[in-house]
Amino acid sequence: MPTRIHEFSWPDRVVVGVTGLPGSRTFYLQVRAGKQLVSIVLEKQQSAQLAENIDDILDQLLSVDGNPFSIPTGTPPELVDNDPIEEDQEQFRAGAMSLGWDPSTSQIVIEAHPLAAEDPDAQLGEESLHPDEAEETEMLRVRMPVGTARAFAKRTREIVDAGRPMCLLCGYPVDADGHTCTVPES
Template identity: 75%
Template sequence: MPTRVHEFVWPDRVVIGTIGVPGARTFYLQVRAGKALVSIALEKQQSTLLAEKIDEILDQLITVDGNPFSIPTGTPLELVDNEPLEAVQEQFRTGTMSLGWDPTTAQIVIEAHPLAEEDLDPDADDNAFLEDTDDDSEMLRVSMPVGTARAFAMRTREVVGAGRPTCPLCGYPVDADGHSCTIPES
């Protein structure tokens, strides 16, 4: 089967956002260029790691001797996007992701592939949607300039941080209806 590639080069918008309340949020990577809009679901941990790794790549590029790229050390204020997600129609749930640097365009490149059937628990009821279909496989490829990448990483950290507070004793999230934990013995 051919792979259907949703490719965005110099997108108008690329953000992480959520739908739902803390503790029951679904995270989305949403990309728009013109009228083309793609939203893919991903895990909170994937969002966190994506922001961390984008900043790591950009920070490493700053330290390269003779670096011909103008990499911002902070987030350009004019690129900050605090708007909510646009109409979300989930294209797929993300499994494998890759992140890289394209020196020919001076852009961060994100690739996301759907969660593979073998990645899911075969006994879980949630797998019912994986009926045998002849649909082509899909992937999302987004190339974004360095300033946009810094703004993306900043927003992602803010979105992730807006979830449930963390218990100072055990480190697990505190639910709205309470929390009980056991303090680890020393």
């Protein structure tokens, strides 16, 4: 099964953005280099975890004696990107994701694979009717410098946190059209 890899080694832009209103937002990881633009759908929790893990990796690298990678402690102001995402069709919905560090280029590396589609024939215990028709899979690989990674994590946290407020009593999100709170009994 051939895999189509969308690879970005030094992207012009890499951001998490959303469409829709709080409560029904769709999160996108969008990457652009020149005219090449790829958008994949993420879950809110994937976005939040990605930002947290990027900051964790960068913070661990800060503790390396002499900080040979010039890791910034905060977000460089010139790298802040608050623009909305660009209109584009999604390539795929992210399933498995991995995050790493490439010391040879001093870059954070994100890899995202599509959410596995269920084969209805496989559920019935039958083999595919067309075994020679291998479906092409996709993968996104993004390499970003440390400053860009800090800015990416900061923006992502802000977008995740901009959702619906949490009810102080029950801890569930409060919808714009109201909230029925069921306080747990003590």
